[in-house]
Amino acid sequence: MTGTTGAAEPDRSAEARTAITADSPVRVNRLGYLPDGPKRATFVNSASQPLSWQLRNASGQTVASGSTTPRGTDAASGDATHLVDFSSYTGTGSGYVLAVSGQNSPSFDIRADLYNTLRSDAMAFFYHQRSGTPIEASLVGSAYARPAGHLGVAPNKGDTRVPCQAGVCDYTLDVRGGWYDAGDQGKYVVNGGISTWLLVNSYDRAARAGNGAALGDSTLRIPERGNNTPDVLDEARWELEFLLRMQVPDGRPYAGMAFHKIHDAQWTALPTRPEQDAQPRELHRPSTAATLNLAATAAQCARVYAPYDAGFASRCLTAARKAWAAAKANPGVIAPDSDGTGGGAYGDGRVSDEFYWAAAELYAATGEGAFRDAVTSSSWHTASDAFTSFGFGWADTAALGRLTLATVPGALPASDVTRLRSSVVSAADGYLDSMSGQGYPAPIPVSAYVWGSNSQVTDNALVMAVAYELTGQRRYRDGALESMDYLLGRNALGLSYVTGYGTQYARNQHHRFWARQYDASLPNPPAGSLAGGPNSALQDPVAQQRLGGCKPAACYIDDIGSYSTNEVAINWNAPLAWLAAFAAERPRTA
Numbered sequence: 001m002t003g004t005t006g007a008a009e010p011d012r013s014a015e016a017r018t019a020i021t022a023d024s025p026v027r028v029n030r031l032g033y034l035p036d037g038p039k040r041a042t043f044v045n046s047a048s049q050p051l052s053w054q055l056r057n058a059s060g061q062t063v064a065s066g067s068t069t070p071r072g073t074d075a076a077s078g079d080a081t082h083l084v085d086f087s088s089y090t091g092t093g094s095g096y097v098l099a100v101s102g103q104n105s106p107s108f109d110i111r112a113d114l115y116n117t118l119r120s121d122a123m124a125f126f127y128h129q130r131s132g133t134p135i136e137a138s139l140v141g142s143a144y145a146r147p148a149g150h151l152g153v154a155p156n157k158g159d160t161r162v163p164c165q166a167g168v169c170d171y172t173l174d175v176r177g178g179w180y181d182a183g184d185q186g187k188y189v190v191n192g193g194i195s196t197w198l199l200v201n202s203y204d205r206a207a208r209a210g211n212g213a214a215l216g217d218s219t220l221r222i223p224e225r226g227n228n229t230p231d232v233l234d235e236a237r238w239e240l241e242f243l244l245r246m247q248v249p250d251g252r253p254y255a256g257m258a259f260h261k262i263h264d265a266q267w268t269a270l271p272t273r274p275e276q277d278a279q280p281r282e283l284h285r286p287s288t289a290a291t292l293n294l295a296a297t298a299a300q301c302a303r304v305y306a307p308y309d310a311g312f313a314s315r316c317l318t319a320a321r322k323a324w325a326a327a328k329a330n331p332g333v334i335a336p337d338s339d340g341t342g343g344g345a346y347g348d349g350r351v352s353d354e355f356y357w358a359a360a361e362l363y364a365a366t367g368e369g370a371f372r373d374a375v376t377s378s379s380w381h382t383a384s385d386a387f388t389s390f391g392f393g394w395a396d397t398a399a400l401g402r403l404t405l406a407t408v409p410g411a412l413p414a415s416d417v418t419r420l421r422s423s424v425v426s427a428a429d430g431y432l433d434s435m436s437g438q439g440y441p442a443p444i445p446v447s448a449y450v451w452g453s454n455s456q457v458t459d460n461a462l463v464m465a466v467a468y469e470l471t472g473q474r475r476y477r478d479g480a481l482e483s484m485d486y487l488l489g490r491n492a493l494g495l496s497y498v499t500g501y502g503t504q505y506a507r508n509q510h511h512r513f514w515a516r517q518y519d520a521s522l523p524n525p526p527a528g529s530l531a532g533g534p535n536s537a538l539q540d541p542v543a544q545q546r547l548g549g550c551k552p553a554a555c556y557i558d559d560i561g562s563y564s565t566n567e568v569a570i571n572w573n574a575p576l577a578w579l580a581a582f583a584a585e586r587p588r589t590a
Contacts, residue, residue, distance in 0.1 A: 022494030030489030030502025032109035046080040058095030074439025076553035077492035081439030115584040121528025122577035132176040143523040149274025158281030178242025182569035183510040186263030186343035193293025198574035199236040256326030257286035258294040263343030271515035287335040292354035295323035299361035353398035356380035360401030387427035391459035428467035442486040449552035454533030458575035492553040500527025510567040517560040539564035
């Protein structure tokens with residue numbers, strides 16, 4: 001998470017600094033649709049009567065036709081909209097165009113392998129974000145290759161011997177590795193925790209569905225491919241090893257807890273390549289939230305990695321137990337919202353949800369009664385708001401515990417498991433109900449167009465996908481796929497928020513290396529990078545200058561300076577990768 005750098009902004013083109021205008025009133029998933037999935041589009045028009053539409057193939061032949069359904073004014077965008085539903089068409093091909101009342105959509109595909117490449121590109125984002133290792137041209141191409149960052153090689157001042165902020169500790173730690181968090185080069189345990197959990201959970205879910213091979217060994221372009229371990233687990237391990245290094249050593253104050261974060265003492269300017277960062281690096285005070293993130297992710301590691309590396313799984317479980325004990329001994333060490341110089345604060349004043357999540361993962365990993373009791377005695381075990389309309393996130397993790405307990409076999413009473421699963425399905429029903437009233441269906445309310453709103457979309461779509469796993473009911477799969485439609489162009493701006501996907505997409509996300517808008521020698525973000533999305537609060541100068549008066553769903557600008565609408569982040573790409581892997585699977589035939 002990035003804040004203002006205080007640096008003077010370079011000159012930029014007028015195009016980059018102008019708010020986005022959609023190129024067609026026919027809003028479609030600009031990548032395309034699955035033959036067996038929902039195929040719906042939005043037509044912006046104030047007519048109160050149905051309008052005719054035609055679906056044409058690449059030869060211009062009409063292959064389907066019908067009439068729109070007027071939907072009235074969409075609250076989030078202010079647009080008068082019509083629904084176009086061509087789901088009954090199951091043909092395949094490229095170059096389809098949807099024509100409505102004389103207006104044409106961008107071209108799109110209908111094919112079964114639509115999401116296969118996005119599945120790997122969204123996962124590859126994390127290799128690009130690795131700290132402490134060279135990013136190899138043979139794996140990512142010459143434009144994205146770079147030397148290792150933050151290995152103590154000048155001008156870097158980290159991350160092999162990092163001191164604490166003044167008054168926090170009197171020693172240094174080797175905290176190399178992990179992923180850079182977002183557009184900045186900080187590394188944060190709470191955001192790394194949820195991101196790691198999502199990648200590992202993606203494999204766990206795929207394996208339960210019999211589709212683990214799609215995320216297996218040699219499916220990603222990473223250095224570890226070919227080692228007989230699923231590549232997604234290799235990638236997640238890069239962050240897990242960093243999280244383990246952030247644990248306070250034995251014999252030190254707060255032993256077993258996790259330092260909250262490590263980042264530059266002051267904000268760096270854009271652009272700054274990782275290996276060129278000359279800022280001092282600092283460890284920030286341990287926190288209960290970070291410690292429980294370590295406990296939860298390390299416990300998940302112990303369970304999921306055991307078939308592939310029993311030694312690593314054992315090391316994870318030892319760290320998880322130690323972190324749990326340390327959090328129980330220090331339940332109120334809160335990271336302050338004020339600690340936001342040089343990196344995001346990631347303050348979190350409520351940690352009861354992290355205790356529930358960690359207990360759930362430790363119980364799933366061990367089956368031990370003490371952790372079962374911690375689960376069942378938590379208010380979150382029966383709370384009605386573990387799932388919310390805004391979705392889960394790094395500061396709201398109770399839903400992660402629910403998802404684990406609802407899907408991983410254990411020894412909870414059958415009535416508990418039934419109730420937990422029902423809560424997942426009920427949440428999914430709520431998201432579907434919200435989508436049904438929108439002109440551009442997304443599983444969030446009007447009030448949820450906040451910083452990182454696209455991750456709220458993907459997080460809630462993930463819950464619908466799990467509801468499909470639990471019930472086999474196709475409406476939940478359809479809801480998850482329609483959420484992808486929103487991200488890929490069926491939205492108020494007619495823009496794909498995923499770089500490289502669709503005929504018009506975000507390409508100037510806020511990042512210190514992928515900064516072509518500022519420096520033509522640098523690349524744009526790689527394909528598969530998700531932009532944060534509309535943020536009605538307009539929390540950066542570019543958004544404030546260019547987006548005043550915007551409707552919530554249109555408060556976005558594809559400008560590198562708009563960190564509050566257009567940053568990238570590991571906790572946003574992680575659910576996108578999860579969702580793309582789900583979307584790429586063939587549905588059940590039963």
